[in-house]
Amino acid sequence: AEKKPLPVVIWLHGHECTGCDESFIRSGAPLASDLVLTNIALEYDHLLSAGSGEPFEHHLEETVKKYWGQYILAVEGAVSTTDNGTFCMSGGKPFVETLQRVAKGAAAIIAYGTCATDGGIQGAKPNPTGSAGIKHYTGTKPIINVPGCPPIPEVMTGVVMHVALFGKIPPLDSEGRPKQFYGNRIHDTCYRRPFFDAGMFADSYDDEGAKKGWCLYKLGCRGPETYNSCGNLRWYQGMSYPIQSGAACIGCSNAHFWDEGPMFARL
Ligand code: SF4
Numbered sequence: 252a253e254k255k256p257l258p259v260v261i262w263l264h265g266h267e268c269t270g271c272d273e274s275f276i277r278s279g280a281p282l283a284s285d286l287v288l289t290n291i292a293l294e295y296d297h298l299l300s301a302g303s304g305e306p307f308e309h310h311l312e313e314t315v316k317k318y319w320g321q322y323i324l325a326v327e328g329a330v331s332t333t334d335n336g337t338f339c340m341s342g343g344k345p346f347v348e349t350l351q352r353v354a355k356g357a358a359a360i361i362a363y364g365t366c367a368t369d370g371g372i373q374g375a376k377p378n379p380t381g382s383a384g385i386k387h388y389t390g391t392k393p394i395i396n397v398p399g400c401p402p403i404p405e406v407m408t409g410v411v412m413h414v415a416l417f418g419k420i421p422p423l424d425s426e427g428r429p430k431q432f433y434g435n436r437i438h439d440t441c442y443r444r445p446f447f448d449a450g451m452f453a454d455s456y457d458d459e460g461a462k463k464g465w466c467l468y469k470l471g472c473r474g475p476e477t478y479n480s481c482g483n484l485r486w487y488q489g490m491s492y493p494i495q496s497g498a499a500c501i502g503c504s505n506a507h508f509w510d511e512g513p514m515f516a517r518l
């Protein structure tokens with residue numbers, strides 16, 4: 252019998268740090284290598300593809316043409332628009348142009364990371380490059396927002412796997428985030444929550460309360476306003492997450508978290 256062709260994925264990189272791709276390849280379930288080698292056809296990705304240079308750019312154009320209307324477009328990074336987008340060039344073209352062109356032929360779009368969903372660090376004040384989330388440049392195409400700086404590896408693989416296997420977009424919340432992964436606040440699943448409820452707070456990172464693992468709210472923890480799976484899935488295949496490692500959540504999956512004083516204590 253003829254083998255069913257694998258769902259094609261084109262992964263574009265805009266104004267970003269490649270941290271999202273780095274996170275993606277650390278997924279344990281599914282293993283990123285299994286996903287990339289057996290479940291999807293990842294045709295273009297700056298970090299993971301073997302190709303480079305003009306043949307690589309040519310391959311992007313060929314893939315877009317051949318699978319027009321069918322491919323899944325994954326995007327990592329913000330869109331830079333100042334001076335016609337020339338702050339973020341790739342393959343000799345402003346990223347914003349490539350994004351708009353490739354988005355037109357996509358069946359679905361995944362915005363990976365807070366850069367792609369809301370501009371990320373590039374969009375922080377005074378935002379000299381005019382960076383913003385991709386949703387303003389992708390027209391009416393369905394878009395799945397997967398914020399986080401970066402998002403959790405298993406969330407990244409889980410989302411693209413869902414779209415590739417079921418050919419459908421997972422159930423989303425009002426901000427376009429998959430409900431399965433963004434349905435709880437960090438605060439709802441935090442193991443330090445009993446200390447919050449009992450009013451036991453660390454006042455500095457080196458006091459007795461911090462040593463005893465009390466709640467980090469007064470140190471600026473954004474867990475109460477941040478939706479993500481860090482408390483239940485954890486990072487590095489379930490090992491830990493910022494709060495477990497002793498740091499307050501900086502709300503990395505919230506839009507504009509750089510400008511909203513994530514590092515300021517609530518003393
Ligand atoms: Fe890097 Fe964070 Fe942007 Fe991902 S969201 S590309 S980790 S700065």
Ligand code: SF4
Nearest residue numbers: 441444466467472474
């Ligand atoms: Fe909530 Fe943060 Fe305290 Fe955890 S450490 S209970 S997320 S305020």
Ligand code: F3S
Nearest residue numbers: 479481500501502503
């Ligand atoms: Fe980000 Fe907070 Fe999780 S900083 S990694 S959302 S605990």
